[in-house]
């Protein structure tokens with residue numbers, strides 16, 4: 129079949145220009161759904177003095193592994209962090225812990241991360257401020273993710289509310305990344321809030337995953353009991369990335385039970401917080417081969433890359449925010 133230059137041109141215009149405009153108009157259409165009213169207000173947000181966050185080169189290939197610990201209730205758990213060449217530390221691939229980890233301030237930030245786990249957002253309110261310089265395509269994917277979450281939470285009676293940031297003490301800031309999708313902190317960091325760094329690669333489901341971290345959820349595949357459910361194919365994982373799949377375990381527990389409250393309920397392959405079996409070349413030596421295999425029958429079509437929270441995720445979120453009346 130011969131495809132003319134004109135048809136390629138028309139396809140490009142439709143895919144990259146017309147569909148996004150139609151989709152944008154649909155998301156922002158004035159009707160009486162809670163999501164469209166909020167998204168319209170967010171699109172019109174004029175957040176003055178959006179902080180100038182220091183840029184991070186996530187494409188860095190200069191990676192070292194550093195040992196750290198964090199506290200879950202009374203248990204101190206050994207963990208490993210990735211340090212990239214501008215001294216940023218990253219936990220499990222997409223959780224930013226600190227800049228300048230070799231300075232006293234950086235060490236204090238890691239300590240705070242270790243001890244300030246999973247603080248829920250006060251009253252379940254999450255004020256959002258979006259960087260005015262964020263691209264339209266990333267913005268559209270954020271709107272889609274927010275639409276999915278708002279509609280899901282209202283049907284599940286979960287009391288988490290997104291609001292338009294004004295000048296509150298705790299705000300979720302959303303800014304750009306040069307690659308990948310990242311959440312700074314897990315849950316709300318007191319007297320700051322949270323920070324998402326999203327590149328144009330982040331699709332709506334990836335953004336819902338990052339919001340999972342914002343609400344306080346951890347990765348499913350690094351629960352302490354993961355070896356009962358999955359096999360890690362470590363021969364297909366880059367050596368410096370193995371630490372990103374390290375289980376969070378109580379060193380004194382020979383049974384390797386899942387740790388509450390960071391691991392909620394039964395092991396959940398369908399969780400949006402589960403990494404996929406096949407991962408890109410940042411993690412996998414051969415991306416066409418899996419890095420994880422299941423030890424049991426799995427009832428989800430796509431492990432990782434889910435578009436919305438699983439029932440297990442919603443139950444964890446519901447429990448975390450059930451104090452809100």
Ligand SMILES: [Zn+2]
Nearest residue numbers: 222337341347
């Ligand atoms: Zn994550």
